[in-house]
Amino acid sequence: MCNTHTQEVENWLDSQEMCLLLGFSKRTLQYYRSSGRLAYSQIGSKIYYKSSDVERIIADSETQNQSLKQATPYEKN
Known part of the structure; x- marks a missing residue:
């Protein structure tokens, strides 16, 4: 019996899909x-991005927005 390896396949997005998302x-x-x-990969003139990087950017953005909301607002005297 041979061992089978399962490997998750990464989805790749082009620049237009990234801009929309x-x-x-x-x-x-x-x-x-x-x-x-x-990070990106380029094949000829076409640029591709990993879908996991989109998720990371969205998560980073949400974290940054939460930090800004928790900051004390500037009060003018």
Whole structure:
């Protein structure tokens, strides 16, 4: 009997799908790539992103928004 290995297959998204899911412009997506905040793979002129990275960016954004909401608002004297 041979051993079978199950491996989860990662979904890949193109730039247009990423922009739609994240609400980013193409320029913002390019900024995330160039700043190292978002990993990508390129095949020819087409750029692809892992779906798990979308989930990470959304989670990071939600965490950052919660931190900002908990901050004490500035009061003018």
